[in-house]
Amino acid sequence: xAEASILEVKNLRVEFPTRRGNLVAVDDISFSIAPGExxxxxxxxxxxxxxxxxxVIGLIEPPGRIAGGSISLxxxxxxxxxxxxxxxxRGREIGAIFQDPLTSLNPLYTIGRQLTETILTxxxxxxxxxxxxxxxxxxxxxxxxxxxxxDHYPHQFSGGMRQRVVIALALAANPKLxxxxxxxxxxxxxxxxxxxxxxxxxxxxxxxxxxxxxxDMGVIAETADRVAVMYAGRxxxxxxxxxxxxxxxxxxxxxxxxxxPKVGRTEARLAQIDGAxxxxxxxxxxxxxNPRCTRAFDRCRAERPEPMRVGNSDVACWLYDAGQxxxx
Amino acid sequence: xxxxxxxxxxxxxxxxxxxxxKPLLNRVIEGQPRLILKAVDGIDFAIRKGETLSLVGESGxxxxxxxxxxxxxxxxxxxxxxxxxxDMGGLATRAEERALRKRFQMIFQDPYASLNPRxxxxxxxxxxxxxxxxxxxxxxxxxxxxELLRQVGLSPADGEKFPHEFxxxxxxxxxxxxxxxxxxxxxxxxxxTSALDVSVQAQILNLMKDLQRELGLTYLFISHNLAxxxxxxxxxGVMYLGRLVEVADARALxxxxxxxxxxxxxxxxxxxxxxxxxxxxxxxEVPNxxxxxxxxxxNPRCPFANDRCRxxxxxxxxxxxxxxxxxxxxxxxxxxxAPRLAPA
Numbered sequence: 079x080a081e082a083s084i085l086e087v088k089n090l091r092v093e094f095p096t097r098r099g100n101l102v103a104v105d106d107i108s109f110s111i112a113p114g115e116x117x118x119x120x121x122x123x124x125x126x127x128x129x130x131x132x133x134v135i136g137l138i139e140p141p142g143r144i145a146g147g148s149i150s151l152x153x154x155x156x157x158x159x160x161x162x163x164x165x166x167x168r169g170r171e172i173g174a175i176f177q178d179p180l181t182s183l184n185p186l187y188t189i190g191r192q193l194t195e196t197i198l199t200x201x202x203x204x205x206x207x208x209x210x211x212x213x214x215x216x217x218x219x220x221x222x223x224x225x226x227x228x229d230h231y232p233h234q235f236s237g238g239m240r241q242r243v244v245i246a247l248a249l250a251a252n253p254k255l256x257x258x259x260x261x262x263x264x265x266x267x268x269x270x271x272x273x274x275x276x277x278x279x280x281x282x283x284x285x286x287x288x289x290x291x292x293x294d295m296g297v298i299a300e301t302a303d304r305v306a307v308m309y310a311g312r313x314x315x316x317x318x319x320x321x322x323x324x325x326x327x328x329x330x331x332x333x334x335x336x337x338x339p340k341v342g343r344t345e346a347r348l349a350q351i352d353g354a355x356x357x358x359x360x361x362x363x364x365x366x367x368n369p370r371c372t373r374a375f376d377r378c379r380a381e382r383p384e385p386m387r388v389g390n391s392d393v394a395c396w397l398y399d400a401g402q403x404x405x406x
Numbered sequence: 407x408x409x410x411x412x413x414x415x416x417x418x419x420x421x422x423x424x425x426x427x428k429p430l431l432n433r434v435i436e437g438q439p440r441l442i443l444k445a446v447d448g449i450d451f452a453i454r455k456g457e458t459l460s461l462v463g464e465s466g467x468x469x470x471x472x473x474x475x476x477x478x479x480x481x482x483x484x485x486x487x488x489x490x491x492x493d494m495g496g497l498a499t500r501a502e503e504r505a506l507r508k509r510f511q512m513i514f515q516d517p518y519a520s521l522n523p524r525x526x527x528x529x530x531x532x533x534x535x536x537x538x539x540x541x542x543x544x545x546x547x548x549x550x551x552x553e554l555l556r557q558v559g560l561s562p563a564d565g566e567k568f569p570h571e572f573x574x575x576x577x578x579x580x581x582x583x584x585x586x587x588x589x590x591x592x593x594x595x596x597x598x599t600s601a602l603d604v605s606v607q608a609q610i611l612n613l614m615k616d617l618q619r620e621l622g623l624t625y626l627f628i629s630h631n632l633a634x635x636x637x638x639x640x641x642x643g644v645m646y647l648g649r650l651v652e653v654a655d656a657r658a659l660x661x662x663x664x665x666x667x668x669x670x671x672x673x674x675x676x677x678x679x680x681x682x683x684x685x686x687x688x689x690x691e692v693p694n695x696x697x698x699x700x701x702x703x704x705n706p707r708c709p710f711a712n713d714r715c716r717x718x719x720x721x722x723x724x725x726x727x728x729x730x731x732x733x734x735x736x737x738x739x740x741x742x743x744a745p746r747l748a749p750a
Binding site for chain 2: 122123236238239266267268269270271274293294295296297299300323333334335337338339340341342344345346347348349350351352354355
């Protein structure tokens with residue numbers, strides 16, 4: 079499966095140089111996504127999940143930079159491509175869906191113009207064919223009266239419809255990989271369910287791999303095949319969605335799942351993880367989670383854990399080190 | 407109704423309309439009528455002392471407007487707000503109103519925008535004490551602030567810091583300390599955890615529940631997150647386009663929802679237990695509130711709508727789950743019961 083993966087990220091490191099030294103936003107993470115697979119990336123704000131997405135599409139804001147590791151798309155390295163080369167990859171091979179549909183569309187152009195422009199940039203088709211394809215895409219993402227709506231401007235659409243247009247744009251050139259960064263966060267719950275279903279269906283039909291970045295475990299449970307849980311710039315745990323959600327191994331994932339209130343379960347108090355995620359300039363030695371971890375021991379405070387195979391997951395936690403004799 | 411059950415806060419026919427028309431000159435030239443947005447359009451509910459009532463709904467349903475009406479940030483267009491039987495709108499003097507308002511406080515959604523970045527935390531927390539002239543003794547205020555900071559899980563030394571030195575969750579703790587400083591009995595919380603990460607959300611929800619128990623607080627809780635609402639509420643009101651469509655005890659509402667809109671909202675909650683429950687995705691979106699549908703506002707999205715729903719606006723009536731719902735289909739028994747969820 080590894081050789082067939084569409085996206086292969088190895089030991090990725092993203093840094094922000096500041097006057098007081100380098101801030102490491104993404105610290106030595108590796109993962110891959112297979113064709114048609116949805117990889118969910120979850121974590122709290124500042125965990126580095128959006129930064130990972132930005133690194134893959136080559137849109138890290140300077141002075142941030144990729145300081146190490148590699149990103150390969152279908153076997154071809156893309157992290158060191160010159161700007162113009164990367165532009166061609168973006169849109170053609172990697173589509174992007176962002177949180178706020180209002181800021182990812184140009185308010186001055188009709189959505190038809192934005193769609194045909196994207197199609198013409200990336201595919202060898204005529205204007206008329208592009209127009210036709212644009213209407214087809216709008217219909218596919220569930221916009222009623224697509225022939226008429228194509229001449230409308232973004233402000234004439236509601237939030238949910240706008241996000242559908244953004245999805246159509248992301249799919250315009252039939253990319254192999256889609257990066258969706260909090261695609262449903264700005265939407266109401268009823269619309270959120272519609273958009274999740276749509277992303278899932280389209281990616282299956284187009285055979286595209288998806289990297290779904292979100293803070294919402296519910297969205298992950300509904301959509302993802304595998305999940306990577308990020309904490310302080312590292313992957314704490316990565317594995318099949320069912321394993322991670324129903325039987326979390328890493329104490330952080332476990333605490334995170336327990337802290338989510340659930341309908342139907344009456345609890346006097348929610349389980350809580352005390353404290354907060356460390357700032358980038360104050361990441362503790364050893365395991366970044368150790369000050370908040372109820373199961374931390376000496377080794378956690380001294381040595382940084384690397385991902386270890388536990389069942390079907392990879393977990394970066396000393397509790398699972400063979401030398402420790404399994405979970406304590 | 408015994409005295410203990412008497413409503414603490416009661417809202418009767420409360421409405422707030424906003425005039426969103428273009429300027430007069432434009433209206434005359436373009437021949438356009440006035441545009442009135444009925445953000446809250448006649449709602450009734452009551453909250454008992456020590457209870458948490460939540461209002462849920464999608465953006466634009468008017469839930470935040472209700473919160474702002476109750477704390478007096480907006481004047482109602484119509485209707486009354488009764489506080490222990492006293493009509494807030496009918497108070498003769500400013501002093502009377504001030505005395506009553508002191509017993510209310512509000513916690514806002516965004517802990518980044520609701521704290522003055524140029525004030526020290528101790529001054530932020532002490533502001534209601536000063537504003538309501540509860541004390542003028544600096545040492546006493548200081549003692550009270552220290553106590554409040556400890557109560558919300560911060561340290562008295564944090565009083566010397568500025569808001570930017572704190573994380574989102576800690577800032578929300580500061581907001582809560584500030585809200586508690588005038589010894590209120592009633593807190594209106596407008597999406598207090600929506601801007602926070604889940605692990606921090608759990609901390610704040612636990613804190614709010616602890617404080618409610620210790621201080622006997624009454625909460626009006628506004629949220630769009632149904633799981634949070636289920637966790638924190640005694641009773642829940644569901645709003646749609648400025649109206650309440652269903653009010654019931656939290657458990658009853660989640661186990662046996664009556665109104666089709668409530669059912670739809672519950673169905674849209676992502677399934678964390680991964681039971682593979684099939685969801686019926688609901689078509690459509692919230693209509694333009696400037697031009698709400700005739701009859702029941704939910705009728706264009708409702709699978710059970712008939713002619714009556716399209717012409718006659720339903721009122722809240724007692725329903726099977728012990729609450730009230732505004733739905734012709736439920737009233738006529740056209741709707742099959744939909745008992746659901748509650749996996750222990």
